[in-house]
Amino acid sequence: MSRASTDVAIIGGGLIGVWTAFFLARRGQSVTLFEKGVVGAQSSGTNFGNLRLQGRFPGQYPLSLRSHALWEDFEALIGEGCEFAQTGHLYCAFDSDEAARLEAYAQVSQSHGLAIERLAPSDLRRRFPWLSERAIAATFCARDATANPRLATPAVARAALRQGVEIRENAPVTAVTRQGDGFRITTADGRGLSCAALVNAAGAWAVQMAECFGETAPVFAAGPPQFVTEPMPMVFAPSLQTIDGSVIARQTERGNVILAGYPRTAADAVANRAPVPPAKTLAAMRALAGLVPALAQAHVIRVWSGIEGYLPDMIPVIGRSDTTPGLFHAFGFCGHGFQIGPGVGLCLSEMILDGSTPTPLEDFAIGRFRTPAVVSEKFQKEFDRPSDMGIERSAEKGRAIG
Amino acid sequence: MSSIVIVGAGPAGIAAAELLCSHGHRPVVIDEGERAGGQGYRRPSPDLALDMHALMGSEAGRYEALHRRFAALAEHIDYRPRTLVWAIEGRTLHLLYDGRAETIEADQLLLATGAMDRVAPLPGWTLPGVFTLGGAQVALKDQGCLIGRRVAFLGSSPLLLLAAKQYRQMGGTVAVIADTTGLAAKATALPGLLASPRTLLRGLGGMAGALRAGTPLLHGVTPLAIAGNGHVQSLLLRDAAGRERRFTCDAVALGYGLKPETQLADLAGARFVYDEAFRLFLPETDAFGRARPGLYLAGDGASIGGADAAEASGALAAHAILADLGGAPAAAEVRTLTRKLARLRGFQRSLARAFAWPASQIRALPDDTLLCRCESVTIGTVRAAMAQALGPIEVNRVKAMTRCGMGRCQGRVCGPALQEIVAGASGQDGAGAGRLRGQAPVKPIALSAAGESTP
Incomplete structure (x- = not known):
């Protein structure tokens, strides 16, 4: 049986949408969530699964830390596991310039109370003997973790169901209109629903909805090249990242090594295709074997990518609409939404129910795109051809983020 | 001159290469095997004294003829044995030979990749x-x-x-x-x-x-x-x-019975449709084996038909390539081949009824039966994942939730049974359960294949 009206409607059954639904329902709201396919199928389910606190955008730390506490409490909160593993994260530099950047990240992390270990070559040889000697410095954060993205979103969605949330899968929304102080939502099957508040968490497909209410953001779809190897004997415990972005890797409990790397590739959100160019797979294979020589004979068994929403300043849109009271946006997570997902859900529930959240989110307001977008250095580094992606470059240097 | 690449040196690939050579082309023939012949007409190691005449029985004449024909062909083609095509991107084929990755460009690509056991x-x-x-x-x-x-x-x-x-x-x-x-x-x-x-x-x-x-x-x-x-x-x-x-x-x-090896066709952009007789998703082609512009499929890799059908479909695909390159049509030959192929593949459809895929037996298997041996997933695990709230009812989602089909073989072995279990548990037909999507690499490849990184 489905409702004709609800307190809050959420469009998008990714990690953000289901966490928001969960927190709202826990505080007694009636919530209906619309998903065009099935929950957690897009970037929420295909990402690398990194819950990394090191090297984030400085303005995001309060949100990230709040979110991390939720991940650490996942099983108690949600009632089932998602292979959360607090393995720590080793961030590696190959030269002194990179080492200086690592140090800058470390200072930001420490200013937010994180414990960061700085490792010299001799420490690295002793503690991580599997690591190539090309790594000349690294930082280690023991609180960093990983989880299985394929399991997390459906688990949270089930917890939301138990809180009374109505989840409509395979229900693409075809129209959203203003109705009094609220909204009217129509789905492809012709059914309608009225709601007081509306959350736009439609990922790479979110801009269309923002534009229904006279605001926009230059989101484009892309995905990282990823691969997984056959299960190997355990080689390394922490997740592993090089600051040049050539390797982001982890070994699962089963022994498979999962890798994601740059540069990312443009994806086709309309045709639902996220190709992995074989040349990028080969480059990532070389990079991983160079960093962890013991893996040279590990066999890659599958490549994949996913469709993620990116913005030129490489930080998401989170917060209330500038044009329409009752409308809230959370999209464009630029490949780092997994870690902050639970926190974003919690903050949105507070904004909707309390009118504000104690977590500072001003940097993420949609209004920043009323003027030409700032293209971050990170953006320029992590994509093949930003100019091909229809983004106008700003002369101004972007914010340094990790 | 147009670059024609044939993948597979079984009866289909050999018949296609013969016809293309007789029209002055020099196709590249890539084969994963050590020796040509495919699976059915496989040849023993040269230093093994094995009475193939006795082993092949009534097929001995055909076996010997095919190998004689390939030997005559060898100097007219660019033959690349022991070579795996592990990915396809546009007209570029990514190869693995002798532990190293390399590439080759194909203007016309004929996939004659054969079949494996179901x-x-x-x-x-x-x-x-x-x-x-x-x-x-x-x-x-x-x-x-x-x-x-x-x-x-x-x-x-x-x-x-x-x-x-x-x-x-x-x-x-x-x-x-x-x-x-x-x-x-x-x-x-x-x-x-x-x-x-x-x-x-x-x-x-x-x-x-x-x-x-x-x-x-x-x-x-x-x-x-x-x-x-x-x-x-x-x-x-x-x-x-x-x-x-x-x-x-x-x-x-x-x-x-057999299932077509369709991973390369999938990567090359073929469309797939569910076939009720075989209870498998098969690549869609026209009567000549055209799957899309520049892509041709022949032999058991397109549709199970046996060695004679493979030869006929290989020749037909070669005729299609010649015609698409502007050659004069060979109408009489094509008619004969088309009729022969239709008859042989029709025969295989009847065989698929006489030797049926045991759908209802598979659906009734006990929960503790191992379904995916690469990832050690039981049928019960799949059924339990499907039975929970918001449980998946489509094979790719089932795979994401349970790891069934996610291991070394990428579902090539457990895929058909998984499809049947999913269809059974969700009350759908085989088509409704969906098709496991293919991704590179077609077979596992070692990191070392990519070569050394340049620091």
Whole structure:
């Protein structure tokens, strides 16, 4: 049986949408969530699964830390596991310039109370003997973790169901209109629903909805090249990242090594295709074997990518609409939404129910795109051809983020 | 000149290469195998004294002719044995040869990638001593080995009889030939089977041979378990009369016909449609094997038809390539080939009824049966994942939730059974359960294949 009206409607059954639904329902709201396919199928389910606190955008730390506490409490909160593993994260530099950047990240992390270990070559040889000697410095954060993205979103969605949330899968929304102080939502099957508040968490497909209410953001779809190897004997415990972005890797409990790397590739959100160019797979294979020589004979068994929403300043849109009271946006997570997902859900529930959240989110307001977008250095580094992606470059240097 | 690449040096690839060479082209022929011939006409190692004439029986003449033809072809083609195509991107084929990655460009790509065994799980199917039916034949033709001294042949396939005969010839004992399709279904398929009397006679000859040798030959069985302590010791089944019967054996050859090797076609952008007769998703082509511009499919990799159909479809695809390159049409030849191919593939559709995929038996398998051997996923795990709230009802989602089909073989082995389990648990037909999407690499490749990184 489905409702004709609800307190809050959420469009998008990714990690953000289901966490928001969960927190709202826990505080007694009636919530209906619309998903065009099935929950957690897009970037929420295909990402690398990194819950990394090191090297984030400085303005995001309060949100990230709040979110991390939720991940650490996942099983108690949600009632089932998602292979959360607090393995720590080793961030590696190959030269002194990179080492200086690592140090800058470390200072930001420490200013937010994180414990960061700085490792010299001799420490690295002793503690991580599997690591190539090309790594000349690294930082280690023991609180960093990983989880299985394929399991997390459906688990949270089930917890939301138990809180009374109505989840409509395979229900693409075809129209959203203003109705009094609220909204009217129509789905492809012709059914309608009225709601007081509306959350736009439609990922790479979110801009269309923002534009229904006279605001926009230059989101484009892309995905990282990823691969997984056959299960190997355990080689390394922490997740592993090089600051040049050539390797982001982890070994699962089963022994498979999962890798994601740059540069990312443009994806086709309309045709639902996220190709992995074989040349990028080969480059990532070389990079991983160079960093962890013991893996040279590990066999890659599958490549994949996913469709993620990116913005030129490489930080998401989170917060209330500038044009329409009752409308809230959370999209464009630029490949780092997994870690902050639970926190974003919690903050949105507070904004909707309390009118504000104690977590500072001003940097993420949609209004920043009323003027030409700032293209971050990170953006320029992590994509093949930003100019091909229809983004106008700003002369101004972007914010340094990790 | 246009770059024509053929993948697969079995009957389809060889027939296509012959025709292209006779029109002045020099195609590249890439083959994963050590020696040409494909699986059916596989040749033993050169220093192995194996009586292939006896082994091939009535097919010996064709076997020898194909290898003679390939030998004559060798200097007119760019032949690349022991080479894996692991990915396709646009017109670029990514190859693995001698442990190294390389690429080649193809303007016209003909995929003649053949087929592999289709297997259905049953309790005990991963015990040492259980082989696929094709694997049992490969051991024989490639290495001159038997998979055991006393072998049970289980499944549903005309090749059960053929392989059992070959094993008897090589000195093996056949414990039982147990076919899951009943005689009534076989009788219903008989009119269609008359389309290829030669093949039908071979089949009947095999049955007669088995009876003469005193081998138990059962139809309409329900496999219950393969049992043994660390190795196969017996096969337990229920016969058509409902009696449980145990056959002592030290090896089991298991096969339910063949499934096309379609991963490359998938990567190259072919579309797939569900085929009710084979209960598989098959690539869509026109009568010549055109799957999309510049992409041609032939042989068992396009649709199961056997060696003769593979040759005809290979030649047809070559005619299509020549025509697409502006050549004059060879109408009479094409007509003959098209008719022949339609007849042979029609025969295979009747065979698929006479030797049916045991859909209802698979759907009824107990929960503790292992379904995905790469990732150790049981049927019960899949059913439980599907039964929970917001549970998946489509194979790719089931895979994401349970890891079934996510391992080394990427679902090539467990895929058909997974599809049946998902269809059964969600009350859908096989088509509704969906198709496991392919991704590179087609076979696992070592990191070292990519070469050294430049610091």
